[in-house]
Amino acid sequence: MSKKTYSPAKQRAVYPGSFDPITSGHVDIIQRGLKIFDKILVAVLENPKKKPLFTTKERMSMIQDYFVDQGNIEVKAFDGLLVEFVKNNNANIVIRGLRAISDFEYEFQMALMNRKLDPEIETLFMMPNLRYSFLSSKLVKEIFMLGGGLKDLVPEQVEKKLKEKFKKSAHA
Ligand code: ADP
Numbered sequence: 001m002s003k004k005t006y007s008p009a010k011q012r013a014v015y016p017g018s019f020d021p022i023t024s025g026h027v028d029i030i031q032r033g034l035k036i037f038d039k040i041l042v043a044v045l046e047n048p049k050k051k052p053l054f055t056t057k058e059r060m061s062m063i064q065d066y067f068v069d070q071g072n073i074e075v076k077a078f079d080g081l082l083v084e085f086v087k088n089n090n091a092n093i094v095i096r097g098l099r100a101i102s103d104f105e106y107e108f109q110m111a112l113m114n115r116k117l118d119p120e121i122e123t124l125f126m127m128p129n130l131r132y133s134f135l136s137s138k139l140v141k142e143i144f145m146l147g148g149g150l151k152d153l154v155p156e157q158v159e160k161k162l163k164e165k166f167k168k169s170a171h172a
Contacts, residue, residue: 025132046079
Protein backbone atom coordinates (compact mmCIF):
# COMPACT_ATOMS: atom_id res chain seq x y z
CA MET A 1 0.00 0.00 0.00
CA SER A 2 1.41 3.38 -0.91
CA LYS A 3 2.07 5.79 1.89
CA LYS A 4 -0.47 8.57 1.96
CA THR A 5 1.03 12.03 2.08
CA TYR A 6 -0.66 14.34 4.47
CA SER A 7 -1.21 17.67 2.79
CA PRO A 8 -3.63 19.82 4.70
CA ALA A 9 -4.88 23.10 3.33
CA LYS A 10 -2.30 25.30 4.94
CA GLN A 11 -3.12 28.77 6.06
CA ARG A 12 -2.59 31.20 8.87
CA ALA A 13 -3.73 30.62 12.45
CA VAL A 14 -3.83 32.96 15.41
CA TYR A 15 -2.38 31.84 18.75
CA PRO A 16 -3.58 34.25 21.44
CA GLY A 17 -2.48 34.54 25.04
CA SER A 18 -0.81 36.65 27.67
CA PHE A 19 2.65 35.12 27.23
CA ASP A 20 3.83 36.68 30.49
CA PRO A 21 6.43 35.37 29.69
CA ILE A 22 6.56 32.86 26.83
CA THR A 23 7.44 29.36 28.09
CA SER A 24 8.64 26.16 26.43
CA GLY A 25 5.00 25.01 26.56
CA HIS A 26 3.95 27.92 24.33
CA VAL A 27 6.91 27.23 22.02
CA ASP A 28 5.84 23.58 21.80
CA ILE A 29 2.30 24.57 20.77
CA ILE A 30 3.60 27.05 18.17
CA GLN A 31 5.86 24.39 16.67
CA ARG A 32 3.01 21.90 16.54
CA GLY A 33 0.82 24.55 14.94
CA LEU A 34 3.41 25.01 12.19
CA LYS A 35 2.91 21.37 11.18
CA ILE A 36 -0.62 22.29 10.20
CA PHE A 37 -0.45 25.95 9.26
CA ASP A 38 1.90 27.96 7.05
CA LYS A 39 1.99 30.82 9.44
CA ILE A 40 1.24 31.42 13.09
CA LEU A 41 0.26 34.88 14.22
CA VAL A 42 1.04 35.09 17.94
CA ALA A 43 -1.41 37.57 19.47
CA VAL A 44 -0.21 39.07 22.73
CA LEU A 45 -3.06 40.21 24.94
CA GLU A 46 -2.55 43.68 26.36
CA ASN A 47 -5.07 43.27 29.21
CA PRO A 48 -3.71 45.57 31.93
CA LYS A 49 -6.32 44.13 34.35
CA LYS A 50 -4.21 40.98 34.55
CA LYS A 51 -1.31 43.14 35.80
CA PRO A 52 1.35 41.37 33.74
CA LEU A 53 4.93 41.28 35.01
CA PHE A 54 6.26 42.23 31.57
CA THR A 55 4.97 45.05 29.40
CA THR A 56 3.28 44.15 26.13
CA LYS A 57 6.39 45.28 24.27
CA GLU A 58 8.65 43.10 26.44
CA ARG A 59 6.39 40.08 26.03
CA MET A 60 6.32 40.57 22.26
CA SER A 61 10.05 41.03 21.91
CA MET A 62 10.81 37.85 23.91
CA ILE A 63 8.68 35.91 21.40
CA GLN A 64 10.23 37.72 18.42
CA ASP A 65 13.74 37.08 19.73
CA TYR A 66 13.10 33.36 20.01
CA PHE A 67 11.65 33.04 16.51
CA VAL A 68 13.92 35.62 14.91
CA ASP A 69 15.02 33.29 12.11
CA GLN A 70 11.51 32.08 11.34
CA GLY A 71 9.58 34.06 8.78
CA ASN A 72 6.47 32.02 9.48
CA ILE A 73 5.90 33.52 12.93
CA GLU A 74 4.41 36.95 13.32
CA VAL A 75 3.80 38.68 16.64
CA LYS A 76 1.17 41.37 17.24
CA ALA A 77 -0.45 42.93 20.29
CA PHE A 78 -4.20 42.94 20.69
CA ASP A 79 -6.90 44.04 23.07
CA GLY A 80 -10.65 43.86 22.83
CA LEU A 81 -12.47 40.97 21.24
CA LEU A 82 -10.33 38.13 19.93
CA VAL A 83 -12.78 37.37 17.11
CA GLU A 84 -12.43 40.94 15.83
CA PHE A 85 -8.66 40.67 15.88
CA VAL A 86 -8.79 37.33 14.03
CA LYS A 87 -11.14 38.71 11.36
CA ASN A 88 -9.13 41.91 10.94
CA ASN A 89 -6.06 39.78 10.31
CA ASN A 90 -7.76 37.69 7.62
CA ALA A 91 -7.66 34.48 9.63
CA ASN A 92 -10.38 32.14 10.82
CA ILE A 93 -8.54 29.66 13.02
CA VAL A 94 -7.56 30.13 16.66
CA ILE A 95 -5.09 27.77 18.30
CA ARG A 96 -5.17 27.14 22.04
CA GLY A 97 -3.12 24.79 24.17
CA LEU A 98 -4.69 22.24 26.48
CA ARG A 99 -2.53 21.07 29.33
CA ALA A 100 -4.85 19.23 31.63
CA ILE A 101 -8.51 18.76 32.40
CA SER A 102 -8.24 21.90 34.51
CA ASP A 103 -7.80 23.99 31.35
CA PHE A 104 -10.81 22.43 29.72
CA GLU A 105 -13.71 24.24 31.31
CA TYR A 106 -12.40 27.75 30.69
CA GLU A 107 -11.22 26.92 27.18
CA PHE A 108 -14.53 25.25 26.31
CA GLN A 109 -16.44 28.31 27.49
CA MET A 110 -14.20 30.69 25.54
CA ALA A 111 -14.31 28.63 22.36
CA LEU A 112 -18.11 28.42 22.40
CA MET A 113 -18.47 32.10 23.20
CA ASN A 114 -16.14 32.99 20.35
CA ARG A 115 -18.14 30.72 18.05
CA LYS A 116 -21.31 32.52 19.08
CA LEU A 117 -19.67 35.88 18.37
CA ASP A 118 -18.40 34.69 15.00
CA PRO A 119 -19.47 31.28 13.68
CA GLU A 120 -16.85 31.49 10.91
CA ILE A 121 -14.00 31.19 13.40
CA GLU A 122 -12.89 27.76 14.59
CA THR A 123 -10.82 27.03 17.69
CA LEU A 124 -8.28 24.25 17.46
CA PHE A 125 -6.86 22.69 20.63
CA MET A 126 -3.41 21.18 20.72
CA MET A 127 -1.74 19.21 23.48
CA PRO A 128 1.87 19.87 24.36
CA ASN A 129 4.56 17.33 25.05
CA LEU A 130 3.81 15.71 28.41
CA ARG A 131 6.87 17.35 29.92
CA TYR A 132 5.24 20.78 29.49
CA SER A 133 1.78 19.84 30.62
CA PHE A 134 2.45 21.14 34.12
CA LEU A 135 4.06 24.34 32.93
CA SER A 136 2.53 27.82 33.06
CA SER A 137 3.87 31.37 32.95
CA LYS A 138 2.62 31.82 36.51
CA LEU A 139 4.55 28.79 37.75
CA VAL A 140 7.68 29.94 35.93
CA LYS A 141 7.55 33.30 37.76
CA GLU A 142 7.00 31.57 41.09
CA ILE A 143 9.89 29.16 40.58
CA PHE A 144 12.14 32.03 39.53
CA MET A 145 11.25 34.13 42.57
CA LEU A 146 11.96 31.21 44.85
CA GLY A 147 15.40 30.85 43.28
CA GLY A 148 14.72 27.73 41.21
CA GLY A 149 16.38 27.13 37.83
CA LEU A 150 14.34 27.49 34.67
CA LYS A 151 16.47 25.40 32.33
CA ASP A 152 14.29 23.83 29.61
CA LEU A 153 11.20 25.55 30.98
CA VAL A 154 11.64 28.87 29.15
CA PRO A 155 13.83 30.11 26.27
CA GLU A 156 17.25 31.24 27.59
CA GLN A 157 16.51 34.85 26.73
CA VAL A 158 13.43 34.76 28.96
CA GLU A 159 15.44 33.65 31.99
CA LYS A 160 17.81 36.56 31.32
CA LYS A 161 14.91 39.01 31.10
CA LEU A 162 13.50 37.71 34.38
CA LYS A 163 16.86 38.29 36.05
CA GLU A 164 17.00 41.84 34.66
CA LYS A 165 13.44 42.57 35.73
CA PHE A 166 14.00 41.46 39.29
CA LYS A 167 17.34 43.23 39.54
CA LYS A 168 15.60 46.42 38.45
CA SER A 169 12.71 46.04 40.87
CA ALA A 170 15.12 45.25 43.72
CA HIS A 171 16.77 48.62 43.11
CA ALA A 172 13.49 50.47 42.65
P1 ADP B 1 -3.87 32.89 29.30
O1 ADP B 1 -4.41 33.06 27.91
O2 ADP B 1 -4.77 32.09 30.20
O3 ADP B 1 -3.27 34.08 29.90
P2 ADP B 1 -1.32 31.94 28.43
O4 ADP B 1 -1.04 33.20 27.82
O5 ADP B 1 -0.29 31.41 29.35
O6 ADP B 1 -2.66 31.85 29.14
O7 ADP B 1 -1.54 30.82 27.33
C1 ADP B 1 -2.02 31.00 26.04
C2 ADP B 1 -2.45 29.65 25.53
O8 ADP B 1 -1.37 28.75 25.63
C3 ADP B 1 -3.60 29.01 26.31
O9 ADP B 1 -4.38 28.28 25.41
C4 ADP B 1 -2.91 28.08 27.26
O10 ADP B 1 -3.74 26.98 27.59
C5 ADP B 1 -1.74 27.63 26.41
N1 ADP B 1 -0.62 27.20 27.22
C6 ADP B 1 0.02 27.86 28.21
N2 ADP B 1 1.02 27.13 28.74
C7 ADP B 1 1.01 25.96 28.06
C8 ADP B 1 1.76 24.75 28.16
N3 ADP B 1 2.71 24.57 29.07
N4 ADP B 1 1.46 23.77 27.30
C9 ADP B 1 0.47 23.91 26.40
N5 ADP B 1 -0.30 25.00 26.27
C10 ADP B 1 -0.05 26.01 27.08
